[in-house]
Amino acid sequence: MTALNRKLLRTLWQIRGQTLAIGLVVGCGIAIFVMALGTLNSLEMARDAYYDRGRFAEVFAPLKRAPNALLPHLAAMPGVKAAESRIVGDALLDIPGVAELARAKVVSLPENRSPLLNEVTIRRGRGPQAGHPDEVVVSEAFAEAHGFQPGDPLAATINGRARRLAIVGIGLSPEYLYVIDPGSLFPDNRRFGILWMGRKALAGAYDLDGAFNDFSLTLAPGADPAVVMQETDRLLAPYGGGGAYGRRDQLSHALLSGEIDQLKVLSHMVPPAFLGIAAFLLYVTATRLIEIEREQIGLLKACGYGNGAVAAHYLTLVAAMVAIGAILGLAGGYWLGEAITDIYRRFYRFPFLSFQPQPATLVEALGCAAVTGVAAAITAVRRATGLPPAMAMQPAPPVAFHALPATLTGLLTEPGRIVLRNLLRWPLRSGLTLLGFALAVADVVASLFAYDSIERMIDLDFFNAQRQGMVITFTDIRPSNIVDDVAHLPGAKMVEPFRSVAVRVTAGPQSVRTSLTGLTPEGNLRRLVDPAMRPMAIPERGLMVSSRLAEALGVTVGEAVTVQALEGRRASRLVTVAGISEEYMGKFAYMSLPEVNRLMGEGQVINGVYLLDDPQRLPQLYGQLKRAPAVAGVALKSAGLQAFRQTMAESMGIMLTFYVGFGALIAFGVAYNSARIGLSERARDLASLRVLGFSRLEVSYIFLGEQALLMLAALPSGCLMGYVWAWAIAAGFKNDMFTIPLVVEPATYGWAVTTVLSAVTLCGLIVRRRIDRLDLVAVLKTRE
């Protein structure tokens, strides 16, 4: 081994702490890159593969009832590749040991053949056999939540009739990758699942012999989906259809796409930021490390080493730091990716989902790191090799100190003055250190703000807008006086009716398929609120739209929109937007209940109630509801909230821990590197101070005070940067489905400050030990 390489190894060993600190920061950048892009790729690949293999439909059309003879006509529409009819309904499930009511979507499977579209993948057991109307296949997540096995019985109420079913299989479908009750915002696998049953059995249950109530199709290459949907609506209109929609409005697909879009945003925003910070730290450290070796560089050149050889030497040094980062980053990225994929596996039920970053992603990640490292090293090395060797070997010329203003010096003790002078002596270096600390603070703020944002969503949605205990939906429309019956149930403290209808809201060229809910104008339970969370009055006439819907339609208060019902007699009406309610998720429309009933022209009817329950008497209430034939489902708010929080804790926990850890690492990395380098630059000064009679404490204060001051100065700017960063994230995450409110609570700033403070303090303690152990004689012996 050449002497120069030996020097390289010894230097690396000597600065191993710094090497590791930098390596970790670089590693975080790479890890997040690999994780984000790898997960994105895995999800997209799994989705595309499963959609293809499972023959996921592209157009969906619910209807009331159409004879089977209509299917060939539907299939013959131009632009249709494959068409399939089904029977779809709702079921209430009575699961022993589960107090609350569970709900299921029931979907028919063809007898004696597999469906042409929306294939069901049997994970365990088998599909229902012809002639066995009680056999069902249960969706996997639901089965797991209850520990169902093939062979278990299942008591259900389908179309008001109690049925004893037998679970024969556990299944998955591309249609229900993400299984969620359409009425709730988050999946709750205990309370909602999918049941697949034989067509005949369901035809019997819903009185749909020789008929169907659900239609789906895939498109021929080049077909215009809008045209096909229009034609579908036209053909199905006489049969209570007319609300054909594409994948964009299919719940599972929309949620998965939203997730994928967010991952895209994440992978375009966060990894570059992390790699940028890593590059910054690498640059600062490399520059100072090389600066320290300025005389050694001069010597190497004097001995006849060329600029190329010297540059290669230091590039290798930096490369080693980056390489350590790359190894840690790849390993960490895989680990994180696996962990995140594992979470996705729980929410998105693919037959096969594994974390598979593309080789190109890995190459790209390493390429970024390499470019970062080389760029940092080259800039730093160029400064060193640019000097003629004679000059390099001379110690750097003494720097000019600025005299401090007299008012200031008067206030400070001598150590204080030294601290301040040193800061001002290297404005750029001080500035960079400050920037590093600020970035660390900002990183933590921008990560933890997610919790504030979610708490705001919870506060608004769960405590201000939806103050009911549960939402009870009926199997069909009911006369509005059913409210009185519900109000007399045990444990019912307050009841408010609603009617929801599938509608299409159109404003100019924009058209959105959504649900219109008729609410009690003077409602106390379900309310609409403005951005300040004040309740909004529901007008006698006029339409209220959620903020997302207003945005999607591009309308503001006072503008007219067309509301067309997609049910019943499909009435259509021009209404004025009377208000925009603050809602972070989903596109919804509201009117007063009488107004909705006027639109529908079916009398004074409702299809659900909001109910405030007495928790003490919940079991009795459930007992009654389970036996009520009119009840299609019960959504419990507290259960929803719990599910929401759990979902969030699970899906964000890992990432946020990682981000906050990264923030601490940046702070530590910046502090440690600048302290260690500062120590090698100034060991002599400090030793001299000791010799002059300053105590250890004073010397530590002089040295570390500089950092402490920079860190304190960085806190406010870091908080501000964090806010801007959070704003950028909120803006980036905004999509068709939801927005995240930009809320940063003081506590979040507090945590950010605490994190950085702790990291820097830890570093200070480590460095202090070195200062205390400073060997005065040895330090003073070295040159000059």
Add this chain to the structure above:
Amino acid sequence: MASLADDRKRVFFTRGLTKVYVTGTVVVEALRGVDLDLYDSELVLLLGPSGSGKSTLLNILGGLDRPTAGEARFREHDLTRMDEAALTAFRREHVGFIFQFYNLIPSLTAEENVALVSDIAPHPMAPADALALVGLSERRSHFPSQLSGGEQQRVAVARAIAKRPEVLLCDEPTGALDSRTGVVVLAAIEAANRELGTTTVVITHNAAIAAMGDRILRFHDGRVAEVITNPSRRPAAELSW
């Protein structure tokens, strides 16, 4: 006018060599026209007060720095015309440097510090042999921080002579050493000059050392003020100050 025979034996040749440093508004004329001839196997002492331009001259001769104007030749090569790569090659192949503050690499042992040079020189001696020449065989695996100043400077001498240089340029090699240690270092330099026939220039502001040279050049204010020929070199071992 020097004869052709003289020319062949002449190692360095400078005429009207000037060097001006401009730092901001301050202009320092470090060399103000130096005319100089150094010959094969000569040991020349460069004497003069601090700031008189000795180091500047030595750096230019060794290819560490460039003159502002004037001629500077090493044998048939024009130092002023060499580009960066040529200067590097020149230093690598022909020049051994010894500096006042040793300039050893602290993370390398004595032997490795010597190897740093023998690794890249065309006809080097083994680092161990070079250390033996300066009497440091026992301390070859010590790091600079474990060596005394004199020992460190002897490592520097070993490093300089390990490449078997044609010229040995020493800038105040004893400046940081006491008399006894200084003598040991000077003896090592003298041995290299005698045994390897290396043309050697030693800068000092210590007149007592001058006696060991073949010639003594007195430097003053950026010029050679006086050239003294010394017919009877005194062995370094006999010097003291």
